[in-house]
């Protein structure tokens with residue numbers, strides 16, 4: 384029931400395929416009694432029709448990002464829909480400009496949660512969610528006086544694009560955001576509250592958590608920003624999301640409107656281009672304009688630029704023992720590299736003044 388062939392071999396096999404593939408994502412919160420048994424059954428069923436990708440299964444539901452041979456697409460839908468009554472007819476998000484070649488094996492994992500939330504209250508049911516809003520309904524409700532719009536994403540996502548008047552929850556993890564959001568709006572339990580995120584999976588859980596905490600009128604954007612903008616554009620509606628939708632692929636963001644709402648983290652001029660620091664030992668995710676990218680050779684600071692230009696051996700020696708987790712430029716935390724950047728900024732200001 385597990386893949387025993389090497390990754391390289393699997394990738395080669397996938398690339399040799401002649402048929403086209405569709406990339407599809409889906410999720411659903413519903414109770415699964417025995418996630419292991421469900422996983423094993425679904426694995427056999429999907430494997431037989433050459434579905435590749437990642438699927439997570441937990442007591443609270445299912446979340447998948449997969450690719451399906453076009454010729455098997457109907458069979459796939461049937462198999463998914465029939466695997467549990469709750470999944471009958473669930474929305475499948477089919478990626479538009481995608482060649483379907485991003486996966487070459489099927490990985491299905493049982494996890495404690497499909498979205499880590501830090502909630503251990505046994506009475507919390509993530510299946511009892513708020514009301515879905517389609518693009519048109521969103522525009523109408525968001526216009527109403529008193530409606531509160533909450534962005535359930537991270538700061539770096541909010542920074543380059545968000546819905547008009549949306550409020551950010553200033554924390555770095557979804558875990559911390561949930562209790563913080565409840566606390567921030569505890570006096571607004573009777574107001575209309577709309578939540579959104581990139582694809583809907585986080586805000587859907589957040590909407591359930593708000594209801595669980597006594598909020599009465601909780602809504603969330605169906606399919607998140609991705610589906611909202613697609614539908615709004617298709618139907619000729621005003622697009623209330625401004626700027627870029629941050630996505631984790633090489634583009635690091637998809638432009639929705641021409642508005643540039645963020646600033647270069649180095650010089651402060653309008654810019655919404657995310658980049659990763661070119662220093663192998665840093666990789667900080669931050670916003671950098673073209674001028675600053677040229678001067679710092681794509682690095683986040685002079686310190687990183689120097690390190691990047693050291694001989695490879697020396698760079699490796701410096702990196703040893705350093706914590707290289709994913710680093711994100713963040714306002715809520717005092718990032719160690721921010722210091723370098725601030726020092727550099729002051730130095731440059733001084734140079735400019737000469």
Ligand SMILES: [Zn+2]
Pocket residue numbers: 647648649650651652671672673674675676
């Ligand atoms: Zn700049």
Ligand SMILES: [Zn+2]
Pocket residue numbers: 660661662665666667682683684687720
């Ligand atoms: Zn750096």
